[in-house]
Amino acid sequence: MAYDKIRDPRRIMHVEGDMEVDYIYTAGIAGERFFVALRDKEKLVATHCDKCNHTFMPPRMYCDRCFAELSNWIELPPTGAIASYTITHEDNNGERLPEPIVLAFIEIEKTDGALIHQIGEVKPGALKIGMRVQAVFKKKSERTGALTDIRYFKPA
Amino acid sequence: MNVKRRVAVVGAGITLFRRRLKETGKELSYLAANAALESAGMTMDDIDCVVMGTAPDAFDGIHMKADNLLDGAGATRKPYSRVYVGGGTGVFSPIGGWWHVASGLFDTCLVVAEEKMSPCIPHPQTAFRTIWDPIITRPLNPNLVWIFALEMNRYMKTYNIPKEHIAMVAVKNKGNALDHPSAQLAAKITVEDVLNSETMVWPVQRLDISPPSDGAAALVLTSEDVARKFTDAPVWIDGVGWSLDSAYWTNRDLCFPQYVAEAAKMAYKMAKITDPPKEVDFAEPYDPFTYKELHHMEGLLLAKKGEAPQLTADGVTQRDGDLPICPSGGLLGVGNPIAAAGLMKCCEMFWQLRNEAGKRQVSGAETGVAQAWGDLMQVGTVTVFRR
Ligand SMILES: [Zn+2]
Numbered sequence: 001m002a003y004d005k006i007r008d009p010r011r012i013m014h015v016e017g018d019m020e021v022d023y024i025y026t027a028g029i030a031g032e033r034f035f036v037a038l039r040d041k042e043k044l045v046a047t048h049c050d051k052c053n054h055t056f057m058p059p060r061m062y063c064d065r066c067f068a069e070l071s072n073w074i075e076l077p078p079t080g081a082i083a084s085y086t087i088t089h090e091d092n093n094g095e096r097l098p099e100p101i102v103l104a105f106i107e108i109e110k111t112d113g114a115l116i117h118q119i120g121e122v123k124p125g126a127l128k129i130g131m132r133v134q135a136v137f138k139k140k141s142e143r144t145g146a147l148t149d150i151r152y153f154k155p156a
Numbered sequence: 157m158n159v160k161r162r163v164a165v166v167g168a169g170i171t172l173f174r175r176r177l178k179e180t181g182k183e184l185s186y187l188a189a190n191a192a193l194e195s196a197g198m199t200m201d202d203i204d205c206v207v208m209g210t211a212p213d214a215f216d217g218i219h220m221k222a223d224n225l226l227d228g229a230g231a232t233r234k235p236y237s238r239v240y241v242g243g244g245t246g247v248f249s250p251i252g253g254w255w256h257v258a259s260g261l262f263d264t265c266l267v268v269a270e271e272k273m274s275p276c277i278p279h280p281q282t283a284f285r286t287i288w289d290p291i292i293t294r295p296l297n298p299n300l301v302w303i304f305a306l307e308m309n310r311y312m313k314t315y316n317i318p319k320e321h322i323a324m325v326a327v328k329n330k331g332n333a334l335d336h337p338s339a340q341l342a343a344k345i346t347v348e349d350v351l352n353s354e355t356m357v358w359p360v361q362r363l364d365i366s367p368p369s370d371g372a373a374a375l376v377l378t379s380e381d382v383a384r385k386f387t388d389a390p391v392w393i394d395g396v397g398w399s400l401d402s403a404y405w406t407n408r409d410l411c412f413p414q415y416v417a418e419a420a421k422m423a424y425k426m427a428k429i430t431d432p433p434k435e436v437d438f439a440e441p442y443d444p445f446t447y448k449e450l451h452h453m454e455g456l457l458l459a460k461k462g463e464a465p466q467l468t469a470d471g472v473t474q475r476d477g478d479l480p481i482c483p484s485g486g487l488l489g490v491g492n493p494i495a496a497a498g499l500m501k502c503c504e505m506f507w508q509l510r511n512e513a514g515k516r517q518v519s520g521a522e523t524g525v526a527q528a529w530g531d532l533m534q535v536g537t538v539t540v541f542r543r
Contacts, residue, residue, distance in 0.1 A: 017294055019286045023217035023275040028180030061179075062186045064227040067200040069190065 027145070030059040035145040037075060042137050046111045048072040057113030078135035079156055080106040083114060087124050100124060106133060106153055120152035132156040157426055163257045164383035164390035165250075165541065167196025167376035168503040173340045173491030176274035177370040181216050182228030184372035185270045188496070189230050192266065192374035197386055203376075204262040206231035208238045209249025209269040211494040211530070214283035217275045229268040229374075241398070243444070243530015245269065246373075246498015247537040251396045253377045254539075265377045271493035273368040280368040287532065289403075301365070303405060303533055305357040308447045310410040312359065315462030317450075319359060321469045323350035325446040326363045326488055328468070332475060333485025335515035338500070340369055340491030350446070364446040366486075371493035373500045391509045394523075395429070395540030397422030403532045411462075416455025416527060416536035423525070424457075427540040432457045432525075433479065436540075438508060438518045440501035440526040443486040452527055453481060455536060480518045483508065498528035502539060509543035 003012055027035055030047065037045045047056045047070040049063035055074065062069055085104040091097055102119040119133065133153035143149040169191025171177070171184050179187065185208075193199060206229050208222045218224045222238035229236070239245065239252035246269050253267035273280040281299055288294040311317065324347060333342035345363065353362035383390040399418035401408050408414075420432070429435045441452035450464035458479060459467055467473055473481035484490055484504035487497050505524035507513040527538045 015291050015295060017290045021214055021217070021283050021286070022277050024277055025217065025275045026176070026178055026180060028183050029178060030183070031180065032178070060227070061183050062190070062228070064230070064232040065200075067186075067190060067193065067230050069186075 029061045033073060034059050038149050039143045039145040041075070042078060042135070043075040044078050044108060046074045046076055046108070046113070048074055055111040055113070057108045057111035057115065076108065076110055078150065080108040080114070080133060080153070082119070082127070082129055082131045082133060083107045084129060085119065085127055102127065104133070104153065115147070117147070117150060118152040119154070121154035159258050159426065160260045161258055162380045163254045163393045164378050164380060165375050165393060165506050166378050166383050166387050166390055167192045167194070167198065168374070168506040169193070169195055170338050170373045170500055170503050171371050173338050173369045173371035173493055173496070173500070175340065175367060175369060177272070181218070181221065181225050181270050181272040184272060184370065185225045185228035185268050188270070188372035188374040189228070189266060189268050192376050196376040198376060200230050202264055203230060203234065203266045204264045205235040205256055206266045206268065207249055207252040207256060208236065209240070209245040209252065209267070209495045209499060210238065211240070211242055211245045211271055212283060212287070214286065215271055215273045215276055215280055215494065225270055230266055235262070241400070241531050241535045241537060243442070243494050244398070244498065244528045244535040244537040245495040245530065246500070247502060247526050247528035247539055248398060249495065249499055250375055250377065250393065250502050250539055251398060251537060253375065254393050254396055257377050257379055263379045263382045266374065267377060267499070268372065268374045269495040269499035270372040271496050272370045273493060274370050301357040301360055304445050304448070305360045307410045307451070308359055308445070311447055311451060314411045315465070317462070317465045319351060320347050321465035322364070322446045322450065323347045324468050325443065325449045326350045328474060329443060329449070329482050329486040329488040331489070332483055332516065333489025336485045336490050338371070338491070339485055339489055341367055342485060342489050360445065366444045366488050366492035369491035369493040369497070371491060371496040373496045373503050375499065375502060375506065389510050389543070391506050392542045393539060394542045395423035395425070395427030395538070397426070397538040399536050400531060401534035403534060405533060408534060413451055413455035413529065413536060415534050416452055416529065416538070417457060419536035419538040420456045420527070423538040423540050427542070429523075429540065433459070435523060436479070436525050437521040437523050438480040438483055439524065440482055440484060440486070440504055442498065442501075442528045443482055443488050444492055446488065448529065449481060449486065452529065456525060456527055456538070475516065475518060483513070483516050483518050494530070498537070501526040501528070502541070505541040509541055
């Protein structure tokens with residue numbers, strides 16, 4: 001029997017439940033170095049594989065191409081270029097946002113990788129692929145060692 | 157059974173097992189996979205495909221976590237698949253690797269098993285609250301230890317087993333683990349220590365139970381031709397078996413794990429073993445609880461029903477006994493990062509059969525059996541390794 005027309009599932013014989021479980025994730029070997037440098041020095045940390053000549057952003061403790069353990073950690077300024085962007089007008093529940101949010105795929109300079117982050121201090125109409133951007137950080141006292149220690153990227 | 161070709165194990169690797177490790181799941185996978193490759197004398201270029209074994213997503217707390225683990229397992233841009241039968245996954249993962257190679261589709265397969273249980277707070281058992289049927293069972297708010305306690309009590313009553321004999325499993329396995337470099341809970345303890353430990357859910361006491369752990373393990377599997385190029389001492393996967401019983405835990409035999417017996421019979425038939433206690437030199441049955449080692453020895457047809465406790469009391473299952481059981485130290489001693497714990501048992505068979513087990517070495521071992529158990533406590537997964 002189909003219940004397509006019943007909008008309130010509690011009108012059907014039922015049992016209620018949830019699947020709530022809480023987590024605390026370790027940042028890991030590479031993640032810890034990345035977030036400590038971000039929080040304390042406003043720098044991005046990458047790892048370089050000498051054999052593959054590939055620079056991982058975000059950093060990894062191993063090269064997924066040749067499988068070497070990586071020990072060449074590089075500190076870089078938090079700047080990059082917009083490789084792609086989108087403008088979101090609705091939140092995850094489909095509600096209209098008061099102000100649209102710009103999200104960008106930001107290729108980090110001197111690396112072969114990118115970070116996803118918000119773009120601020122620029123009108124959506126002025127956005128361009130290829131635009132150079134730099135990170136705007138939270139106040140030092142508000143940083144927790146997370147990607148959100150960067151508030152957004154703005155045109156450099 | 158139509159097995160196209162024989163499959164060899166040529167390398168094994170493992171991380172530390174600990175209650176909490178700094179490494180992410182990807183990083184743990186990498187450490188184990190890289191150690192296995194080094195042990196095989198291979199590089200990633202030699203690997204045709206990757207099989208990942210990892211148990212419920214709810215432990216690591218990453219939905220579809222095998223995808224998250226992919227690059228750590230060396231599977232970027234390679235044929236990659238996850239195998240999953242809950243707690244039985246660890247021994248099922250080399251079975252997954254085996255069919256990739258036995259079928260003739262691939263010559264080499266890297267098998268990685270990972271579990272990071274520490275993210276789940278306050279305790280990984282929380283994640284198990286959601287595995288029950290939401291209509292008939294979950295309203296009672298059960299936890300896993302309930303089931304084990306009911307099973308253990310029924311087993312003890314049916315065969316008139318003294319708790320002392322069951323406690324000897326913890327003493328043996330934690331003692332064996334003293335010689336395992338990855339071990340989390342190695343200890344020299346006594347039967348009295350077990351019997352005096354805190355009662356959790358009677359008759360399960362603190363020292364009857366394995367810990368939650370973080371860790372990873374890996375094996376390298378190859379075809380016979382490739383194995384001969386890399387090693388003079390391949391270990392062969394001569395039998396694999398798996399079976400699932402009814403998902404209704406109220407409709408299963410509490411005294412005998414029939415699903416393990418079905419899996420074992422499949423693996424023994426493939427390996428042409430007709431008299432398991434005589435032809436198997438040592439075994440690594442799944443031991444998340446003391447009595448489960450005994451239960452599983454019987455399911456593996458290595459002991460008659462109800463007789464595994466007496467064999468344990470008689471010292472038969474000691475590392476220098478006639479039928480060493482869990483010479484690694486098992487889950488009770490080495491630790492229990494679910495899928496990685498099962499694959500740890502297969503790594504142990506590899507090292508034992510190559511005479512590379514160091515102080516854990518069982519003398520003259522030619523045939524070993526590993527087994528894991530899990531899903532809704534009704535899956536048996538079995539592998540037979542030979543040198
Ligand atoms: Zn590389």
